[in-house]
Amino acid sequence: MPELNLIEAVNLALRSEMQRDAGVLVLGEDVGRNGGVFRATVGLLDAFGEERVIDTPLAETLIAAMAIGLATQGFKPVAEIQFSGFTYPCIDQIVNHAARYRHRTRSRLSCPMVLRAPNGGGIHAPEHHSESVEATFAHIPGLRVVAPSTPARAYGLLLAAIRDPDPVIFLEPTRLYRLFKQAVEDNGEALPLDTAFVEREGQDLTLVSWGAMMQDARAAADRLAEEGISVELIDVATIKPLDMDTILASVAKTGRCVIVQESPRAGGWASEIAANIAEHGLLNLFAPVLRVSGYDTIMPLARHEALYIPDTERILAEVRKVFEFAPKA
Amino acid sequence: MSHSSPAVERVAQFEVTYTQYLDPEGQPRAPLPDFAQDAEELRRMYRAMVQTRAFDKKAVVLQRTGRMGTYAACLGQEAIGTAIGCALRAEDIFIPAYREYAAQLLRGVRMRDILLNWGGDERGMHYEGCAIRHDFPLSVPIGSHVPQAIGVAYALKLRREPRVVLASCGDGATSKGDVYEAISSAKVWNLPLVFLISNNQWAISLPRGRQTGAQTLAQKAFAGGLPGEQVDGNDVIATRAVLAAAIERARSGGGPSLIEAITYRLHDHTTADDARRYRNEAEVQEAWQRCPVKRLKQHLEARGLLSASDEAALQQEASAFADQAAEEFLATPPASPAAMFDHLYAQLPKQYEWQRQEALARGLKPGH
Incomplete structure (x- = not known):
């Protein structure tokens, strides 16, 4: 089984599905002769x-x-x-049309398309290249928003996105593109959409994230394990529709939850998850649900992006607050 | 010191033509195209225009009497929709804006469905039971449907299908970047595509001269490497002839083109608008002289193809047709309370099922 990095897994999924289905087309700027600026279409x-x-x-x-x-x-x-910042000129098309043709025509027309973009920062790029846009799209009814965090999930979820009969915004974790390799079998098998992955089972704390932040969440879980704290690590994977069943089941078991996102704090998807836990899992909690997030600021340029993007230390700091929380007597 | 003069060469040259067959009194200015020699065909076109006008009038009445929501009338623009309906083949794909009701009528859409749409029911764009179900629905946002025509035309070309896409928009839409992106790219792939601009002189309150300093809207085609021309959009014979030529050129591999049809919006922008706030009544009265329905009527009468009794019968039939559409619209019961969920996705994700159930329960309570 070949070891692939995430961008190679995206390329493999595209190639594999184009081979299988003559209806699959790839389009975009520099995707042909140049193979894409990240070489996803090489x-x-x-x-x-x-x-x-x-x-x-x-x-x-x-x-x-x-x-x-x-x-x-x-x-x-x-x-x-x-780049994610350049999805904004697409928003009118995606919100006003792609998400709506099925609804507007009572399924006479539909829009089985995928819009792929790298998402998030950490690659020392110019302005507009490092934004985290998942919550912007996730607010829109009629869309699916998917954010893989490993090469194998990128492969399986991209196949699922292409085969899905409705529009999917597929946000790839830019700084994980070449960070690590993983065995990816080109078996043509899609992973399920609308489903979170319990990546690691644990008893003491539910740590929830998606996309590139999963890598920091994994590191935090490793550190906590060394301290004897057993973390249940969940990769949300499909941002919308959100699989709260998996998260709620985990929180019912652990009683503690920290959610990690790279995007600005207010109105981010961590807020949606936390609100759902408050609505449906309050009595299972030993402590407040805490969010680790980017700041409510413009994504800074390269010199300060490491200050903005949450890291393992920031995750650990919030986790400690959860364990130190003492309810009022 | 002598002044040097650079070598300047002319590298491109453009010209915009304006085509008219009938003058405003219906008198031919040139030998008519073949389809206009055929009395039955001309009468079919006239009937569509009369039916559309009757439908339009009825729709405004429905809104004014509180039985339908906001409606965008096509008064004065019946020739363009009729020309589209006649020039396209059934298998072609029409991507409309929202004032081309005559085209929908001729392409087999039930007028009840148009009223349902303006009446607040998504089923109006389902075109249930209609002969042509591949056309796009009316598009409310201005111009953003136009670049989608690139993808549709690309699909037809990729499948080697001898079909053509016609995308229409108004004069206001030509100020939008979406439309430029479409015009700019269409020739790159030599797509089977015709852009039609219905220039009705007014984008709500903004007159054509305030949209752009360009002398014509047709010339916007040249920037994308397309042929562009003007036609008298109130002359149904000219509009159909020019459109048909562009459509058949596109079908035979000749590539995309753009037509600016000159017309006039005789009604308010919509029933929610009052054009007296910004438009001179004398201008409107003058525009009535160029009414497309009157023009074809006078032409038919002059050729002895329309008697007074023919006209009376047509008007009566059109009135009954509009009444029938209104009755069918009013008699259509509301969709299920769950309808807003039922076409959100191919299959509603289980995450939203509880919301659907709640809407269903609320919708079944009295008062909903």
């Missing part, structure tokens, strides 16, 4: 030709709109936006 042009691997003009609204048009005609377009 080799696809030679393998499948320029009709199916479409180098588009430099126009993000057009890319989203073209994907919508193709999807309504029964194709399975996978559009790439080069």
Whole structure:
């Protein structure tokens, strides 16, 4: 079984599904001859030709709109936006059209498309290249938002996203693209959408995250294990619709929960998870649910991005607050 | 010191034409195209225009009497919708804005469905039982549907299907970047696509001259490498002829083009608008002289193709047609209280099932 990094796993999923389904198309800026700015589409042009691997003009609204048009005609377009901050010109198309054609036409037309983009910071890039946009899209009815955190999940979830009959925003963890390798079998098997993964079972604390922050959450869980604290680690994976059943079941067992996100704090998806726990799991809690997040500021440029992005120490600090919490007598 | 002069060459040259067959009194200015030699075909076109006008009037009445929501009338623009309906083949794909009701009528959409949509029921865009179910629904946001035509046309070309996409928008939409992105890219893939701009001179309160300093909207095509031309959008014969030529050129591999149809919005923007706040009544009265329905009527009469009794019968039929559409709309019971969930996804994720159940229960209580 080949060892692949996350970007290679994305490439493998695209290649694998394009081989299997002639309706799958790839489009975006520099995705053809150049193989994508992160090389997610490398080799696809030679393998499948320029009709199916479409180098588009430099126009993000057009890319989203073209994907919508193709999807309504029964194709399975996978559009790439080069950096998360450049998904914003697509938002009108995604919110007002992709998410709505099925609803607007009572399923006469539908929009089985995937919009892929790298998500989050940590790669010392210019402005607009490091934003965490998952909550922005997750607020929109009719969409699915998926954020893988390992090569194997990137492969399996991207297959699932392409096969899904509705629009999926697929946000890839930029700084994990080449961070580590993992065995990924090209077995054509999709992983389930709308389902969180319990990555590690534990008894004392539920640690919830997604995307690139999962890597820091894993490190925090390792450190806590050394201290004798057993962490149940959950990769949300599908941001929307959110699998609260898995999280609530875990919190019922551990009684403690910390949620880690990279995006700004207010209105982030950690807030949605915490609210759900408050609504449905309050009496299982020994301590308040705490959030670890980016700050409510503009994503800083490279010199300060490490200050902004939560790290293992910040996660551990919040975890300690949970364990130190003493209810009023 | 002598002044040097650089070598300047002309590298591109553009020209915008304006086509008209009938003058405002319906008199031919040039030999008519073949379809306009056919009396039955002309009468079919006239019937569609008369039916559309009757429908439009009825829709406004429904809104004014509180039986339907906001409605965007097409008064004065019946020729463009009729030309679209006649120039497209059934298998072609129409991506409309929202004032081309004559096209929907000719393409087999039940007018009840148009009223359902404006009446607040999503089923209006389902086109249940309609002959053509691949057209796009009315698009409320301005211009954002236009770049989607690139993807649709690309799909048809990829499948080697001899079908054409027609995307329409208004003069206001040409100020939006979405429309430019579509115009700019269409020729890159030589797509089977026609852009139609219905220039009705007013985008709610903003006159055409305040949208852009460009002399014509047709010339916007040239920036994308497309042919662009103007046509008298109140001359149904000219509009159909120009559209048909563009559509058949696109079908035979000749690539995309853009047509600016010059018309006039005789009604308010919508029933929620009052154009007297910003528009000179004399301008509107003058525009009535160029009414497209009157023009074709006078032409038919001059050729002896429409008698007074023919006209009376047509008007009566159109009125009954509009009444029928209104009755069908009013007789359509509301959808299930769960309808807002039932087409959100192909299959509703279990996460939202409790919300659907709650809406169902609330919707079944008295008062809902």
